Amino acid sequence: MKIIDARVVISSPGRNYVTLVIETESGVIGVGDATLNGRELSVASYLRDHVVPLLIGREANRIEDTWHYLYKGSYWRRGPVQMTAIAAVDIALWDIKGKVAGLPVYELLGGAAREGVMVYGHATGADLDELKDDFRKHLDAGYKAVRAQCSVPGLSKTYGVPPADGRMYEPASGSLPQQDVWETTAYLDFAPRMMEAIREEFGFGVHLLHDVHHRLTPIEAARLGAALEPYRPFWMEDPTPAEDQSAFRLIREHTTTPIAVGEVFNSIWDCQQLITERLIDYIRTSVSHAGGITHLRRIFSLAELYGVKSGSHGAGDLSPVSFAAALHVDLSIPNFGVQEYMGHREPANEVFHTSYSFENGYMHPGNLPGLGVEFDEKAAAAFPYDPKYLPVNRKLDGTVHDW
Numbered sequence: 001m002k003i004i005d006a007r008v009v010i011s012s013p014g015r016n017y018v019t020l021v022i023e024t025e026s027g028v029i030g031v032g033d034a035t036l037n038g039r040e041l042s043v044a045s046y047l048r049d050h051v052v053p054l055l056i057g058r059e060a061n062r063i064e065d066t067w068h069y070l071y072k073g074s075y076w077r078r079g080p081v082q083m084t085a086i087a088a089v090d091i092a093l094w095d096i097k098g099k100v101a102g103l104p105v106y107e108l109l110g111g112a113a114r115e116g117v118m119v120y121g122h123a124t125g126a127d128l129d130e131l132k133d134d135f136r137k138h139l140d141a142g143y144k145a146v147r148a149q150c151s152v153p154g155l156s157k158t159y160g161v162p163p164a165d166g167r168m169y170e171p172a173s174g175s176l177p178q179q180d181v182w183e184t185t186a187y188l189d190f191a192p193r194m195m196e197a198i199r200e201e202f203g204f205g206v207h208l209l210h211d212v213h214h215r216l217t218p219i220e221a222a223r224l225g226a227a228l229e230p231y232r233p234f235w236m237e238d239p240t241p242a243e244d245q246s247a248f249r250l251i252r253e254h255t256t257t258p259i260a261v262g263e264v265f266n267s268i269w270d271c272q273q274l275i276t277e278r279l280i281d282y283i284r285t286s287v288s289h290a291g292g293i294t295h296l297r298r299i300f301s302l303a304e305l306y307g308v309k310s311g312s313h314g315a316g317d318l319s320p321v322s323f324a325a326a327l328h329v330d331l332s333i334p335n336f337g338v339q340e341y342m343g344h345r346e347p348a349n350e351v352f353h354t355s356y357s358f359e360n361g362y363m364h365p366g367n368l369p370g371l372g373v374e375f376d377e378k379a380a381a382a383f384p385y386d387p388k389y390l391p392v393n394r395k396l397d398g399t400v401h402d403w
C-alpha cells in the first residue's frame with residue numbers, strides 16, 4: 001500500500017498546530033502532529049521540502065524502516081526539528097496501520113495494560129486563594145492528580161500562571177517574545193509555602209505535582225526537593241536545565257522528592273544517563289517531539305529496565321493528534337506513570353474530532369481504528385497561522401535565564 005500524497009497543514013484553531021496528512025493508494029489517510037511551539041515553520045519546511053518527496057511511493061506499512069530511513073538517511077540527526085518531523089510521519093503511519101487492521105493503535109502495541117490512563121491537570125492562580133479555587137475545580141471534575149503553579153509574590157510574571165487578559169501562559173501573543181522576570185530567592189521561599197497551602201486545604205489524598213521549568217541550579221534544586229518532602233509531591237518537574245544529565249546526581253544525593261524530566265528531549269540519547277544511572281523517577285518525553293510512537297516506546301522500554309516510569313508531556317501546544325497517540329502508548333506500556341493533560345482551547349474541537357474520553361481522572365483513547373482523531377482540513381483553513389514566540393526570561397539584573 002503505497003503513499004501517494006503527503007501534505008503539511010498549518011493552522012491556528014486556538015493556537016498554532018502543524019498537521020501532517022498522509023494519503024495512501026487505497027484511500028486510507030493518516031494524520032500526524034508536527035507542532036514545535038514557537039518554531040512551527042521550521043518543521044513544516046523540513047517536512048515539505050525534505051521529507052514529503054521521500055514519502056511519495058513508499059510502502060505505508062513499513063513504519064520501522066521509514067523511521068530509520070528518515071533518521072539515519074538524513075546524516076544530520078536528532079534535534080527538535082528533525083525528531084518532530086519524523087514523529088509526525090511515524091504517528092501518521094501508525095494511524096494508517098490501525099485503520100487498515102481495523103484496530104485502535106493501542107491494540108497494535110500489545111493491547112491495554114490498564115483500564116484507563118491517569119492524567120494530571122493544571123491548577124493555577126495569581127495568589128494562593130485563586131490557586132486553591134482552581135485546585136478545587138479540578139478535584140470536583142474528578143482529577144486524581146493536579147499540578148500546582150502560583151504567581152511568586154514580588155515577581156510581575158510567573159511561569160504557569162495565565163495573564164489576567166485570559167491569554168495562555170505560553171506562548172505570548174504579539175510578533176516578539178514576551179519578557180518574563182526571574183528571581184530564585186523569592187521562588188525558593190515561596191514554592192514550599194504554596195505546596196503546604198495545598199496540602200493543608202486538600203490533604204494528602206490527591207497527587208500533587210509542581211513544575212520548576214528548568215530554572216534552578218543543581219544545589220538549589222536539591223534544597224527545593226528537601227523543602228518539599230513534608231508535602232510529599234508526586235514529582236518535582238524539570239528542576240534544572242536537563243541537557244546537563246550528570247547534574248541530577250547531586251539533586252538525588254540530597255532529596256527523596258521524585259524527579260520528572262524530559263519534555264524538551266528529542267531522543268533516547270538525551271535521557272540515556274538519567275535513566276541508566278537511575279537519576280530520575282519519571283521520563284517526560286512526548287510522542288510528537290521524541291520521534292513518534294516508535295521511538296517513544298523505545299525510550300519507555302529502556303526506562304522500564306531501570307524502574308523509571310513514564311510521565312509524558314501533554315501541554316496544549318501538542319495537538320489532539322499527538323495527545324491521542326500518547327494515550328495509546330500510555331494504555332499499552334507496563335511502566336506507565338501519569339500523563340499530563342492540559343486540554344485544548346476552542347476552536348480546536350472544530351478542526352480535530354477526537355474519540356478519547358475523560359472519566360473520574362482517567363482517560364481512554366477510544367476504540368476507533370487507528371488513533372481515533374479525524375482532522376478536518378477544510379475547517380482548519382478557516383484558522384490561518386498566527387506567528388508567536390515562547391516567552392524569554394531574564395533575571396532582575398537583566399541576565400538571560402532559562403524559561
Ligand code: EZ4
Nearest residue numbers: 037170211213263315316317
Ligand atoms: O512550557 O509545552 O509541563 N508543561 C510545560 C509546558 C511547556 C510548553 C512549551 O511549549 O512545561 O507548559
Ligand code: CO
Nearest residue numbers: 211237238263
Ligand atoms: Co513542564
